[in-house]
Amino acid sequence: MDLSYTAEEEAFRAKVRGWIEANKPQGGARPGIEELRDWQKRLHAAxxxxxxxxKQHGGGGLSDLEQAILNEEFAHANAPGALGSMGISWVGPAILRFGTEQQKQKFVPRVLSGDDIWATGYSEPNAGSDMYNTQTRAVKDGDHYIINGQKVWTSLAHASNWYFLLVRTSTDGHKVAGLSLxxxxxxxxxxxxxxxPMITGDREFSEVFLSDVRVHQSCLLGKAGQGYEIVSSALINERSGIAAGIRFxxxxxxxxxxxxxxxxxxxxxxxxxxxxxxxxxxxxxxxGLRVLSDQLHGRFNPHxxxxMKCIATRLTQEFSETGVEMEGYYGTLFDVETSAMNDASSTWSGRYLxxxxxxxxxxxxxxxxxIVAERILGLPRR
Known part of the structure; x- marks a missing residue:
């Protein structure tokens, strides 16, 4: 594996670094919503x-290596993500892969510009990580669907104007076959x-109740019954190992x-x-470098x-646990009111929570x- 960069790649790195220095919001890694809206528009314009x-859908058309350099520099600068991160990471790629041409033209440019902010509706009171048990129902009614149910842990629902919503359209056959998006x-x-309200004072999450919500059939992404495939594909798009290593x-x-x-x-x-x-x-x-190398050489396993998530999330917890323990008594102090106005992750106690x-x-x-056992190691399910 060659870990060196060409002169052109280093020039691209210098360009990105200079742009970040000139444009990064002054609010640190977690500015306010309006600052993030402006930040997203600047990111899009660049x-x-x-x-x-x-590029035909408004993207940058960068190579995998250029994207890795971009992620590295944003991580080094501790720059914030876009306000519409759900749209960028999950919704946009899903629409590009499964959407109609009309849906691509309608949604993708606005995802990038930040004119549309997306929330994702997956988890339910009795169906968190177990998507198979999704109970929110969408019943066909002519050219429309009528949706009833409840979602929990919806990030930024209060700031979003679109909902990437997983529902059940059928109870026939295998549970997976009845899910739609x-x-x-x-x-x-x-x-x-x-x-x-969260223990940290954050107001990021919401419950969302859907009562006789009527949507046109053109709001269906992909085909009826394709919801599980779409959501699984969207979640796989979340990978940034090199940037995670820098943050660690x-x-x-x-x-x-x-x-x-x-x-x-x-x-x-x-x-x-x-x-x-x-x-x-x-x-x-x-x-992260190994994953990047696999991508560049066409042998990447998306699973x-x-x-990577198993390692990164547990390591994240080990860092905050260590920080709190080192601070001793002071590590137990946490002001919810102050945290609600600032960034809870700026203190070890806030990060720990x-x-x-x-x-x-x-x-x-x-x-x-x-997933690792079955999709990477090829182990049997039983």
Missing amino acids: GYLGAGWP FLVPMDTPGIDIRPT DQGVQKLIATARRFGLDQNPSWRERIASLAIQAKVMKAF TSAA SDRAMTIAGGTTEIQKN
Whole structure:
């Protein structure tokens, strides 16, 4: 595996780095919603959103290696993501792959520009990671569907104007065959959004209740019964191993600073613990480079993202656990009101609380391990 970059690639890196320095929001890694809207429009204008999407649909048309360089530089700069990150990471790629030409023309440019912000409706009270058990129903009524049900843990529902909604259109046959995916306007009558306060003070999540929500059949993405395939494809699009490795390197530096602040930097036990995390951070970055190499040489297994998630989420929790333990009594202090106005992840205690969800959100660790066992190692299900 050749880890060197060409002169052209280094020139691209310098261009990206200069652009970030000139355009990065001043609010740090977590500015306000309006700042993020403006940030997304600047990213789009520069061609840095949907960087690998086809140019004919408004994307940047960048190569896999250029996208990796882009991700590296944004991670190094601790730059925030776009407000419409759900649209960029999940919805846009799904529409490009499964949507009609009309849907692509209607939605993709607005996903990139930030004119449309998307929420994803997967989890339910009795169907979190178990999508097979989805109960929200969509019943055909002429040229329309009538949707009834409830979704939980919907990110940014209060700030979104479109809903990427998984529902059940049939109860016949295997449970997977009855799932479908709809693109639903959030202002459709019958949609009720109720914020779910978090232990960190964040207001990111909401419950969404759907009561006789009427949508046209043109809102169906792909075919009826194709919902599970679409959602699985969307989740696989979440992979950024190199950038994750860089963020872990930054976490190591923060742990070192914490150790010095509390007089623990000469303590052999803490030095060993931080060194162990530093090694794991390097392993994570190497894993990302291996995945990139596989992509460049046409041998990438998309299910590798499951293995990457298993490692990255648990390592994230180990970092915040270590930080809180080093701070001792101070690590137990957490001001919810202050956190609600600022970034909870700026403190170890805030990170510790928010990181609890990392091994659950986007598919539990147990599910990711099953994917690794079955799809990568070829082990039997029983």
